Amino acid sequence: MSEQIDVDFGDTGLVPAVAQDADSKDVLMLAYVSPEALDKTLETGRAHYYSRSRDELWEKGASSGHTQSVREVRVDCDADTLLYLVEQEGGACHTGHESCFYRTIDGETVGTKVFDPDAVYE
Amino acid sequence: MSEQIDVDFGDTGLVPAVAQDADSKDVLMLAYVSPEALDKTLETGRAHYYSRSRDELWEKGASSGHTQSVREVRVDCDADTLLYLVEQEGGACHTGHESCFYRTIDGETVGTKVFDPDAVYE
Numbered sequence: 001m002s003e004q005i006d007v008d009f010g011d012t013g014l015v016p017a018v019a020q021d022a023d024s025k026d027v028l029m030l031a032y033v034s035p036e037a038l039d040k041t042l043e044t045g046r047a048h049y050y051s052r053s054r055d056e057l058w059e060k061g062a063s064s065g066h067t068q069s070v071r072e073v074r075v076d077c078d079a080d081t082l083l084y085l086v087e088q089e090g091g092a093c094h095t096g097h098e099s100c101f102y103r104t105i106d107g108e109t110v111g112t113k114v115f116d117p118d119a120v121y122e
Numbered sequence: 123m124s125e126q127i128d129v130d131f132g133d134t135g136l137v138p139a140v141a142q143d144a145d146s147k148d149v150l151m152l153a154y155v156s157p158e159a160l161d162k163t164l165e166t167g168r169a170h171y172y173s174r175s176r177d178e179l180w181e182k183g184a185s186s187g188h189t190q191s192v193r194e195v196r197v198d199c200d201a202d203t204l205l206y207l208v209e210q211e212g213g214a215c216h217t218g219h220e221s222c223f224y225r226t227i228d229g230e231t232v233g234t235k236v237f238d239p240d241a242v243y244e
Contacts, residue, residue, distance in 0.1 A: 027149065074226055075223070075227055101205045105195040
């Protein structure tokens with residue numbers, strides 16, 4: 001029988017988590033996760049992260065409605081990075097794009113805009 | 123005309139970079155990138171990272187042969203995370219798996235082993 005993997009939260013107490021659309025496989029965003037955020041994610045099935053700037057646990061989409069239903073959580077070989085396979089409601093990015101990775105390094109927009117941020121965030 | 127995006131390397135001088143298989147769209151690994159590693163990646167078309175434990179620039183696959191040919195580099199909305207879309211030679215993970223994310227948080231192996239690490243790393 002397999003056992004839950006012991007995640008290495010290191011000195012900062014946080015690990016990066018990549019959110020990937022479970023169906024399209026698009027990489028949607030990267031955010032940070034605390035032990036409590038991971039517990040909440042596993043407990044509720046909705047993606048939780050830890051905001052380094054606001055210094056608090058947050059549930060993705062709690063204010064925008066753009067929640068992430070988590071189908072699976074994966075751990076990398078060193079157990080210091082997570083991968084959330086999610087079903088994304090609306091768009092993942094606060095700019096209105098489906099993915100936060102909507103630009104190439106050359107500044108070309110390659111991602112799709114799926115909502116109007118002015119209508120969502122007041 | 124679009125211009126190269128100014129990446130925010132922050133206090134640490136490093137940003138996380140997610141490597142994604144450009145064809146299968148599997149998330150392969152996460153590693154860190156310095157300004158020099160990004161320059162080398164763009165210049166050579168092969169994925170370069172910065173090792174925090176060895177404190178040095180490294181080219182993925184330089185010793186194992188499991189190089190990553192970079193088809194596109196994307197930047198997230200805050201310009202503090204990169205996404206490398208790559209063609210992976212062999213497997214990305216030192217354990218022999220195609221992806222470093224070969225396990226669920228519950229310890230179940232879901233990834234594919236594509237090479238024997240004992241035969242590659244001496």
